[in-house]
Amino acid sequence: MSTTNAAAQPRAHxxxxxGFAFPTASEVARYAAAGVKALIVGINNQDDDQRGVExxxxxxxxxxxxxxxxxxxxxxxxxxxxxxNMKLAPMIWxxxxxxxxxxxxxxxxxxxxxxAFLGVCHDFEVYWHKL
Numbered sequence: 606m607s608t609t610n611a612a613a614q615p616r617a618h619x620x621x622x623x624g625f626a627f628p629t630a631s632e633v634a635r636y637a638a639a640g641v642k643a644l645i646v647g648i649n650n651q652d653d654d655q656r657g658v659e660x661x662x663x664x665x666x667x668x669x670x671x672x673x674x675x676x677x678x679x680x681x682x683x684x685x686x687x688x689x690n691m692k693l694a695p696m697i698w699x700x701x702x703x704x705x706x707x708x709x710x711x712x713x714x715x716x717x718x719x720x721a722f723l724g725v726c727h728d729f730e731v732y733w734h735k736l
Contacts, residue, residue: 667708
């Protein structure tokens with residue numbers, strides 16, 4: 606009869622996509638109480654005009670979804686996550702162009718040293734799969 610060490614068993618980690626609105630302090634607390642280990646939050650716009658997504662959007666640069674407050678809001682949620690021993694992965698709409706990738710990298714790099722920063726989640730749904 607074999608025995609197994611419960612501590613050696615892999616455990617599922619619940620990661621929750623919160624959408625494109627930064628979660629509030631009470632929402633982060635509620636997620637932590639539910640056992641969520643990490644959050645994903647969208648930080649940039651999918652498209653910037655009324656025409657919708659089209660091939661010309663591949664020429665667009667990175668634009669924070671929440672305007673000039675985007676970086677401060679991201680830092681605020683990272684701080685909230687750190688208080689609850691959770692991680693946060695900012696999600697970007699990934700475009701396969703050098704300009705966009707460079708701008709997205711520059712936008713996210715200031716947060717990489719934060720203790721709650723998990724890494725970047727790339728959403729390939731539109732720009733890599735649908736266009």
